[in-house]
Amino acid sequence: MTKPQILSTRAGSHANAGMLIFDACRAGVVLRAVLFVELVLAVAAMFASGDPLGWLGTLSLLTGAALPATLAWLLAACSLKRILQGARVPLQVGAGVVLGVLAGLLACALLAQVAPEGGEPHWIASGATGALLSALLVAALLLRARGRTPAATTARLTELQARIRPHFLFNSLNSAIALVREDPAKAETLLEDLSDLFRHALLDQGDITTLGAEIELARHYLAIEQIRFGERLQLAWQLDERANTARVPPLLLQPLVENAVKHGVEPSPLTALIEVRTERRGARVVLTITNSLPPRSVALAPGQGNGIALKNVRARLRLLHDVDAEFSAALHEGRWRVRIALPVT
Numbered sequence: 001m002t003k004p005q006i007l008s009t010r011a012g013s014h015a016n017a018g019m020l021i022f023d024a025c026r027a028g029v030v031l032r033a034v035l036f037v038e039l040v041l042a043v044a045a046m047f048a049s050g051d052p053l054g055w056l057g058t059l060s061l062l063t064g065a066a067l068p069a070t071l072a073w074l075l076a077a078c079s080l081k082r083i084l085q086g087a088r089v090p091l092q093v094g095a096g097v098v099l100g101v102l103a104g105l106l107a108c109a110l111l112a113q114v115a116p117e118g119g120e121p122h123w124i125a126s127g128a129t130g131a132l133l134s135a136l137l138v139a140a141l142l143l144r145a146r147g148r149t150p151a152a153t154t155a156r157l158t159e160l161q162a163r164i165r166p167h168f169l170f171n172s173l174n175s176a177i178a179l180v181r182e183d184p185a186k187a188e189t190l191l192e193d194l195s196d197l198f199r200h201a202l203l204d205q206g207d208i209t210t211l212g213a214e215i216e217l218a219r220h221y222l223a224i225e226q227i228r229f230g231e232r233l234q235l236a237w238q239l240d241e242r243a244n245t246a247r248v249p250p251l252l253l254q255p256l257v258e259n260a261v262k263h264g265v266e267p268s269p270l271t272a273l274i275e276v277r278t279e280r281r282g283a284r285v286v287l288t289i290t291n292s293l294p295p296r297s298v299a300l301a302p303g304q305g306n307g308i309a310l311k312n313v314r315a316r317l318r319l320l321h322d323v324d325a326e327f328s329a330a331l332h333e334g335r336w337r338v339r340i341a342l343p344v345t
Helices: 027-047 052-079 081-085 089-114 123-163 166-182 184-202 211-232 253-265 308-324
Strands: 233-238 272-281 284-291 326-332 335-343
Touching (some): 081 089, 308 335
Parallel strands (some): 233 272
Antiparallel strands (some): 272 284, 284 335
16 A cells, blocks of 8 residues: 655554655645745845845845755755655654755855855855754655645544444345345345445555545445435536545545435436546546535525534645645536545655
């Protein structure tokens, strides 16, 4: 099973090994690093300027030297990603600080080229500043990495509790019992789907699975519900096999299709349609789950649904993919649509 590689920890007893503190290949880390350095430069420029115009000029000069050095630090960290991932936390922190010293020296060299004549470059001060900024940045990312473990664990336990609902189990077993005499083959299929569903739900899958595995889990769930609701539940699958390798948190899709059944099929006396679609667009994957809505006379009143499952999914996507993940849930052309966009790898 693929392990998480961004601001996360691996499961296991060796907490100091196998944790990648920073993954500079991700847009979220790059954005935070650049904004952090720019904020420090903006404050430092205040000491050298007495008016707003002078402050802006000093900040522009410092940025012209520090920004390329910061991007060089990020590029080096990204290139060393696989090596750093197998190292212990102190070694990763040390590598970040060493890269910071080199970035500081690079910024000093660039500043000496663009700044007006003003004496010898401050090599030692620049290297120390780069080391300090790198240490602060790595420390912040380390705190976030360690904070992800309890958050992910809590989210997973909450999701498991939501998935193994007694009423769903009882309804499925009652449907199987009713089918034993009328249609033994269909009853056997239902029990097999139920067994596969619970086996996947209770299996320790770690923090990451693939979208393809989540699709299979959703198929088992919806196959059970289709037997229970009969012709009232219509399914439409539009799947792009190229999207199956996308990394997602476990039990991501199943609560979304369960919500579609609960709010779109159960309260409706009419035929309801659930559509699941995946599509790969370049380096991104788009997943949409759409369900028809019941008549207004039997629809849930606004605010009656608590939205816990949607909040849970959004939070776990943010933990795994940071700013690279997009999540939206809203009415679209008269139907309820959940849309997720995330990177392929």
